[in-house]
Amino acid sequence: MSIVREKVTIIGSGNWGSVIAKIIGNNVRKYPAVFQESVNMYVFEELVQGKKLTEIINETQENVKYLPNVKLPSNIYAEPDLLKSVKDSSLLIFVLPHQFIDGTLKTLKGNIKSDAKAISLIKGVDVRKGGLDLISHVISRELEVDTSVLMGANIASEIAKEEFSESTLGYKNKDNAELFKLLLETPYFKISTINDIAGVELCGALKNVVAIAAGICDGLNAGQNTKAAVIRIGLMEMKKFARLFYDGVRDETFFESCGIADLIATCQGGRNRKIAEAHAFTGKSFAELEETMLNGQKLQGTLTAMEVHQILEKKDLVDQFPLFNSVYEVVFKDVKCSQLLHKL
């Protein structure tokens, strides 16, 4: 009797995607009875100093653009063709900026294994149909797969150095959650599981909006009390928003790594915070700062602020979320940063 082992594909290869590739490459070797050794990583092809990024990764085992100076295990294979990357794969790890999920799913639809399972590490929401949707639900619907989520206080550069951190895996199917936990957990990257996909995923998406407010505080040289107040108000808006749109979001989810811990980490050390601080200092647009300061990495908080605003406006609820609304106005309506605190 042949034993079928899981074949893994990582869809995405940015800063976090590359760190996850390092973890997965090592873990599949730890559990050879469960996982196939060779792991594909879909890479959105681009030229780096005149050479294809996939060729550089496959020759040097390093993603020189998005995770320089970190070696990826030799069983990670960078593949520029999305369909080839998922061929025969039974475990799909989605780790792209959320603005690219739509095109990715259009290509994958009807082209994955019928028994595949997915997990989304993407921090964002979907509003294309006019209402609020979770990225994990969009993946499940489009590809007809069970989709778990993994969110947490997980600044990629720190986990690349194997500094201790935690993460939260939200699931509907317990067996699939256990399989993904086996694939993703390490002694320095501890995963807890909770049956609350909406709570976990909305924490991951919404904390990026709060991080922009925190960065504005830093750029305004506001004190620690002020920043703490902004984070607290942000947490309350995250909870209210999640509860408004999804029944069954659990209180304890906000005390997991995906909740309060990610909020603290991102408000201290994330890219959304950094760009918002630079905006408050310089007055340059978020789009310009993202382009000039992040070397191809993408912000999720600006787009999420717009998407959240769209949804709240539709429901006539903007006034009930002063922090989310103020962030939207600073990013997209040229409202001065100093106004943010006056509106809370």
Ligand SMILES: NC(=O)C1=CN([C@@H]2O[C@H](COP(=O)(O)OP(=O)(O)OC[C@H]3O[C@@H](n4cnc5c(N)ncnc54)[C@H](O)[C@@H]3O)[C@@H](O)[C@H]2O)C=CC1
């Ligand atoms: N970086 C971090 O510390 C963490 C990131 N995340 C989340 O993981 C997700 C992915 O973020 P990162 O890996 O950090 O990416 P990143 O922001 O570092 O890199 C951007 C990625 O987008 C790709 N890309 C550019 N244009 C594209 C297109 N048209 N189609 C497909 N891909 C395209 C680039 O090749 C690159 O891989 C995001 O939702 C983010 O919020 C979650 C936890 C930690």
Ligand SMILES: O=C(CO)COP(=O)(O)O
């Ligand atoms: O999600 C993150 C850490 O958990 C990273 O946040 P940024 O995208 O703001 O860097």
